[in-house]
Amino acid sequence: MKISIQVNEGPYQRQASDTAYQFTKAALAAGHEIFRVFFYHDGVNNATKLAVPPQDDRHIPKLWSELSKENNLDMVVCIAAAQRRGMMDADEAKRQGFEDNNLIEGFRISGLGQLIEAGVESDRLVVFGA
């Protein structure tokens, strides 16, 4: 089955991102195709490369990043939600006059149209959080 995932909550405060991660991993292991993972609302904060959780805790942004690398996942951060919350890739950082970006590898920033397209193109859109 072709599945898309929407993540609406940031890391740590709520379990939604963890659950979405576990679901995505399990779906891939079961042979399903993940068309896209879309990060919206505070979910955009899962894409930060600046998180430094305690060593005995999971590193949620890194988990997503590694999952993306291993499975060639398309992980999209909503630009409108990201701009409000200070998440930016290199291009956007440059445009806004910031010295550095804060997006961990594996995520890309794009528009809400990517969410609608994911809904249209996938057999299921599974939403986590909110």
Place this chain on the structure above:
Amino acid sequence: MAIKKFMYVNRKPPYGTVYALESLEVVLIGAAFDQDVSLAFIGDGVYELTKGQNTDAIGQKNFSPTYSALGDYDVTKIYVEKESLEERGLTLDDLQHLVWEDEDDDWAERDSIRLVSRAELADVMAEQEIILSF
């Protein structure tokens, strides 16, 4: 692109969290994709459509006038749950009068809001292919 039945379910008050605003942003962007779109307002979500909102004291933007533009985006099916209104002591008169213009009938104005019971809304939801809940 295939056309699917999208429903956006709004469950939260307009302020206090960002969900209502960011739901509206998805609806407006999504309108460009020519999908079969409807909106539902249930629970505290019915407050999103109330008229006369004034946000001066909370220092946030009053985005409620944007709902009146939905008709221009061809978003013409707005379901409001009757029980949710009643439970909050509200009636249709407390909500904005949202309309759309019917191209097939000399641009006659039509009401966008459809007052439905909880049971009726459940039936409408069952017909949807994509439900995004905010």
